[in-house]
Amino acid sequence: MTTLLSRSDLRGGVPAPAELRSMLPRAEMNVDAVVEKVRPIIDDVRDRGVEAVLEYGERFDRVRSESVRVPTAALREALEATDPQVRAALETSIERARTVHADQRRTDTTTQVVPGGTVTERWVPVARVGLYAPGGLAVYPSSVVMNVVPAQAAGVEGLVVCSPPQQEFDGRPHPLILAAAALLGVDEVWAVGGAQAVALLAYGGTDTDGTPLDPVDTVTGPGNVFVTAAKRVLRGRIGIDSEAGTTEIGILADHTADPVHVAADLISQAEHDPSAASVLVTTSPELADAVDAELATQVGTTKHDERIRTALSGPQSGTILVADLDAGIAVVDAYAAEHLEIQTADASAVAARIRNAGAIFVGPHSPVSLGDYCAGSNHVLPTGGCARHSSGLSVQTFLRGIHVVDYSEDALREVADRVVALAEAEDLPAHGQAVAARFGNRREWVK
Structure with missing residues (x-):
């Protein structure tokens, strides 16, 4: 049987951390190579504003929008036209995300250092934020939810959702992006994508009808390598959440895991992008074989089978055999997955030992897909091993701690x-x- 996932055998021993990190499968994203390509775009948007943005939309998205800002009426119309089941699903996603993120809001704290001397830490929201929702291989209204909800919970007053113009929708973002914004009470949506979107958010401009497009203080949300490169170039003028890379899933599993579940979850993330990473770490060669067999069966039934096959067979994906769970934990901690599933006996106890992951999904009934949409957690998470030092999007992303000294x-x-x-x-x-x-x-x- 030809297998999609390559296989590495570490049952003889797990290498030292430095060697282990270098040998693990990892999606390549050379942001440095793209930085010089986006600089002229950024400079052009800074100098010519909306006219440059509309020209880049015509060039890259194959459509020239009439304006950048989407009329508020179009948001309402998109919501009214949304399939009732999809609307109900978005409402559930919003409700659960608001429940989780409401508990993240910090309170001001005053410490009396000495009699007559206090230091107060005030938590102040960023004034205006740009929230990016991708529009490439797929449409992501869920990303609108994941960006807007924590910003609103933090108390951000000015919110702008940016998403690429779509040729089939007369130069406006996908209707589901507009519908999600309307459900969330966001009335400012810009039809602009790519590096030019980040540049316009950073510098602001004037729309074709004379409406001011005010710059923002922070830009958050996932995007392609050009969006990431623009974030890097403009960091300092704007705050950013992270330099997001291609999505990835790690699964730590033993002999108790169901290969049907494991294969389905690996496929679910491979569906995002041909460069997406799907990594299985297991103590069971039998499970690895069963997962390979399941992948061979399940991939052929998927809508995006070519994209999935490319992702699963790429160097960024693979199966790693380990001698025991201690070794498995060492490997997944070194990998620091964006999404990490624990499908083992006593999964909760194993999950409690993990130090490095963007989000951890415990047991057979907590798949990553749940977190993508309706768990209440946030799906904007660190990639490329950045979970070793960084967190996912949260209310804290949009707050600044200010020390107030009073002696x-x-x-x-x-x-x-x-x-x-x-x-x-x-x-x-x-x-x-x-x-x-x-x-x-x-x-x-x-x-």
């Missing part, structure tokens, strides 16, 4: 000599003098 004269006097001592140790005497000036520039305040 009385006596509280400052009590610590003044320490401030002066440290200032002089760092050869920054003016720092100490700034304290001394509060006490008439006299030394007697020093205790």
